[in-house]
Amino acid sequence: LANNLPDIVIRFDRGGRYLYVSPVIEQLTGRPPAFYLGKTQAELKVANDLQALFDATLKSVLADGTQRRSEFEAAGVSGSRWFDAVLAPELDRRGEVDTVLLIARDITERKLAEAAVRESGLLARHTVDALSAQVAILDQHGRILDVNRAWREFAADNAAVASRVLEGVNYLAVCERADVVGHAEGRAVAEGIRKVLRGELAEFALEYPCHSPTEQRWFTARVTRFLAGDAPRIVIAHENITNRKLAEERMAHYRDHLEEQVALRTDELARANVALIGARDAADSANRAKSDFLAHMSHEIRTPMSAIIGLARMLRAEIAEPAPLGHLTMLQGAADHLLRIVNDVLDLSKIEAGQMELEEADFSLRQVLTHAADMLQHRASEKGLDLAVEIDPQLPAMLHGDALRLEQIVLNFLGNAIKFTQTGGIRLRALALGTEGATATLRLEVRDSGIGITPEQQQRLFQTFSQADDSIARRFGGSGLGLVIARRLAGLMGGEVGVNSEAGVGSTFWARVSLRRARGGPRAVAILASAPADKPLLGMRALLVEDDPVNQLVTAEALRTLGADVDLADNGADAVQRVHATRYSFVLMDLHMPVLDGIAATRLIRKYHDRDALPIIGMTATALEEDRGRCLEAGMNTHVGKPVDLAQLRATLGSYRLKS
Numbered sequence: 226l227a228n229n230l231p232d233i234v235i236r237f238d239r240g241g242r243y244l245y246v247s248p249v250i251e252q253l254t255g256r257p258p259a260f261y262l263g264k265t266q267a268e269l270k271v272a273n274d275l276q277a278l279f280d281a282t283l284k285s286v287l288a289d290g291t292q293r294r295s296e297f298e299a300a301g302v303s304g305s306r307w308f309d310a311v312l313a314p315e316l317d318r319r320g321e322v323d324t325v326l327l328i329a330r331d332i333t334e335r336k337l338a339e340a341a342v343r344e345s346g347l348l349a350r351h352t353v354d355a356l357s358a359q360v361a362i363l364d365q366h367g368r369i370l371d372v373n374r375a376w377r378e379f380a381a382d383n384a385a386v387a388s389r390v391l392e393g394v395n396y397l398a399v400c401e402r403a404d405v406v407g408h409a410e411g412r413a414v415a416e417g418i419r420k421v422l423r424g425e426l427a428e429f430a431l432e433y434p435c436h437s438p439t440e441q442r443w444f445t446a447r448v449t450r451f452l453a454g455d456a457p458r459i460v461i462a463h464e465n466i467t468n469r470k471l472a473e474e475r476m477a478h479y480r481d482h483l484e485e486q487v488a489l490r491t492d493e494l495a496r497a498n499v500a501l502i503g504a505r506d507a508a509d510s511a512n513r514a515k516s517d518f519l520a521h522m523s524h525e526i527r528t529p530m531s532a533i534i535g536l537a538r539m540l541r542a543e544i545a546e547p548a549p550l551g552h553l554t555m556l557q558g559a560a561d562h563l564l565r566i567v568n569d570v571l572d573l574s575k576i577e578a579g580q581m582e583l584e585e586a587d588f589s590l591r592q593v594l595t596h597a598a599d600m601l602q603h604r605a606s607e608k609g610l611d612l613a614v615e616i617d618p619q620l621p622a623m624l625h626g627d628a629l630r631l632e633q634i635v636l637n638f639l640g641n642a643i644k645f646t647q648t649g650g651i652r653l654r655a656l657a658l659g660t661e662g663a664t665a666t667l668r669l670e671v672r673d674s675g676i677g678i679t680p681e682q683q684q685r686l687f688q689t690f691s692q693a694d695d696s697i698a699r700r701f702g703g704s705g706l707g708l709v710i711a712r713r714l715a716g717l718m719g720g721e722v723g724v725n726s727e728a729g730v731g732s733t734f735w736a737r738v739s740l741r742r743a744r745g746g747p748r749a750v751a752i753l754a755s756a757p758a759d760k761p762l763l764g765m766r767a768l769l770v771e772d773d774p775v776n777q778l779v780t781a782e783a784l785r786t787l788g789a790d791v792d793l794a795d796n797g798a799d800a801v802q803r804v805h806a807t808r809y810s811f812v813l814m815d816l817h818m819p820v821l822d823g824i825a826a827t828r829l830i831r832k833y834h835d836r837d838a839l840p841i842i843g844m845t846a847t848a849l850e851e852d853r854g855r856c857l858e859a860g861m862n863t864h865v866g867k868p869v870d871l872a873q874l875r876a877t878l879g880s881y882r883l884k885s
Contacts, residue, residue: 233308233329236315241265241283244324253301275299282312283325290314290322296332307336356462363459365422367397367415370458379463396461410434414446418459421450432466443470526846534868535779542786583717587743588628590655590667591616597635598653600872604643611650612639619657621665623743630714631738634722635669637707638734642673645732649674663742670735678726686724687712711736760788761875765810765883767791770800770826771844772818776867780813780844783871787878797826804830809839810883814861816845816852824859831860840881844869 227234227247236245242265246258261269266276275297282293292313298305310329317323353360359376361369369392372380380390390399400415410433417429429448434441444463451458489497533556541553598614605612635653642651651673658666678686687708712722718738726732767789771777781791792807794800798821800814812830816823827841843856846867856864865877 230328232331233327235261235327235329237283237325237327239287239322239324241280253299253306255302272300286312286314286325287322290316306331307333357464359463361396361461363396363418363461365457365459366395367418367459368395369393376463414448414461417446417448418461421448422457422459424450432470440467441471442467530868535776535783538871539779539782583627583630585625586628587623587625589622590620590624591622593628593632594635594653594655594669596872596876597632597639600636601639601643604640605651608643608647610643610646610648612643613650613652615652615654617655617657617667620655620667621742624665625741625743626718626738631669631718631740634711634714634736635671637711638669638671638736641707641734642671642675642732646673646675649731658737664739665742666737666739668735668737670733672731672733674731677728677730678724678732679728683724683726687722708734761879762810762883763788765789766808768794768800768803768807768809768812770794770797770812770818770823771815772796773815776815780869783869783874784813786871787875797821797823797829800826801829804834804839811840811842811878811881813842813844816843816856824855827856827859827861836860836862840878840883842877 227245230247231249232247233249233253234245234247235243235250238244242263243261246261248258250261251257266279271279278295278297282295285291286293292311294309294311296307296309298307300306308329309332310327313326313328314322315324315326354374356373357375358373359379360373361376362371364370369390372391377391390396397415397418400411400418402411410431413431414429414433417426417431420426421429427449430445432443432445435444443466445466447462447464449460451460537553537556541550544550544553594614594616598612602612639651639653651671654668654670654672656668656670658668660666708722715722715736715738718740720736720738722734722736724732724734762784765788767784769777769781769784769791771780771793772795777793777795781793784791789810792803792809794803796818797814800812801821803809804812814823814827823843827843830839830841840862841860843852843861843864844867845852845864853864862881863877865873
């Protein structure tokens with residue numbers, strides 16, 4: 226029986242010598258059971274701390290004949306593993322302990338899960354502490370279980386009530402005594418909390434005054450409910466809305482005294498105009514600050530994401546063991562998902578701010594649709610789904626517009642179709658709807674055999690942060706931004722989007738757009754006709770200009786994967802010297818670097834090498850549309866974002882006739 230158990234079974238004599246070892250030990254240590262027989266822990270040179278734990282536990286079992294249990298970590302051929310071990314006495318005929326039996330079960334996965342839970346809890350704590358709102362968690366009786374940093378600081382600043390609004394105190398009782406939020410408001414908050422607890426309200430909100438002796442203050446209290454296991458919990462958040470309330474009071478004052486305002490003298494109107502100009506300038510400044518913030522956050526997020534995605538891709542190519550390879554696959558999937566959310570948020574912000582500008586260039590519709598399908602083919606194949614592309618022969622081969630944004634719409638439709646389809650297939654179709662002069666109107670549609678959408682659910686689609694229903698978000702994930710962006714992009718192209726669907730049968734998401742016919746013929750697209758398909762840059766010599774060492778590593782490895790020989794430069798000044806001394810097929814140039822940035826370096830290089838002789842592709846992790854204009858103005862051929870996608874890089878470089 227012991228020979229067939231997945232647990233490790235060992236019998237020791239009173240001196241700690243191995244009398245029996247089950248075969249599974251060989252999977253852990255690489256040594257057969259016979260190796261251990263007759264030896265002690267000391268003779269086997271077991272780690273001192275593990276040996277001490279064993280000796281103490283064995284001594285206790287021998288002393289009182291009672292079994293002991295302990296957890297320990299041991300090194301093995303596949304790395305360190307955790308075990309839950311029981312040492313049980315075995316008695317002889319006289320009832321004395323003769324031998325001790327150890328049964329050890331591998332609990333490594335449980336330990337890893339526990340560590341992940343602790344890390345998740347720490348992340349949640351830091352996130353809540355970063356909020357400006359004062360947040361507290363209450364149990365079903367109204368007692369405060371936890372508060373965030375803002376709540377604690379507010380309590381400290383209002384010392385008279387600090388001892389009554391922290392952990393362990395019943396917040397319902399405090400509100401009913403009206404010691405914190407005022408009189409009627411305190412009781413209203415208490416009643417709102419009770420209604421949310423009983424499930425009568427999904428959310429309760431109340432604005433209330435909370436004036437101090439030195440200033441007027443207003444807050445909004447928002448109450449929501451969640452379950453911790455089977456026990457209901459309450460989240461109450463207090464947000465300072467003083468500035469908004471003061472502004473509303475000023476507006477109310479102006480409204481109530483409109484006739485007096487009309488009678489103001491001309492100089493007062495002039496001062497009002499000056500104030501409006503100041504407000505306009507402030508708004509413009511705020512918009513510029515928002516753009517700068519987007520660029521900064523994009524750079525701060527995309528730079529480490531470039532490293533994470535690139536290193537994960539490199540490690541996946543180097544590791545063959547199924548378990549770590551699976552972990553890397555999950556890591557890269559999570560990183561890609563996070564990057565898609567970041568991109569969606571930034572795109573939506575730019576669209577809403579009116580900063581999204583569509584590119585105008587000739588492109589091949591077939592190439593755009595085929596490339597989109599190729600990018601997601603592996604995801605469809607993993608689920609056993611057939612992915613087909615059909616293009617109406619009546620459509621022009623070449624169109625003029627923003628190919629990247631058109632592909633973004635298609636990728637969103639395809640990604641959703643793959644996500645919500647378990648069996649069957651997906652069809653991407655491009656249909657000609659008609660032409661008027663030089664403009665062609667086409668319909669792009671993605672048809673799937675997935676779960677389908679009810680008419681009621683369809684009404685919620687294409688709205689910000691919205692999916693068909695909450696159960697879909699819980700089951701399949703997603704932010705709900707993709708369809709909103711697709712709708713906005715189609716609108717920028719003078720079109721619209723929609724869906725035809727039947728629950729349990731499938732869905733067809735479509736976009737109608739109008740694009741001009743291409744002005745010229747297809748662009749020449751070639752690298753080297755003799756280059757292998759999997760090594761399109763074979764024989765090319767590239768200069769990678771990047772100051773971040775991790776991004777330098779992963780981008781260089783991506784170029785080498787495509788077959789290129791790669792030289793490295795840490796800044797723009799170094800790049801200029803290398804270009805003068807060495808003949809390169811192309812340059813991949815970061816924008817933001819010390820000593821000399823990518824823009825200045827490109828201007829210097831262009832004094833001696835034109836765009837056709839030496840293509841320069843800019844790289845940046847910022848989200849500003851102005852970056853593209855700065856790249857082109859400085860003399861770069863084009864611009865790619867970070868993290869650099871291997872397929873995008875290959876397609877970008879494929880549009881130039883590179884020289885070996």
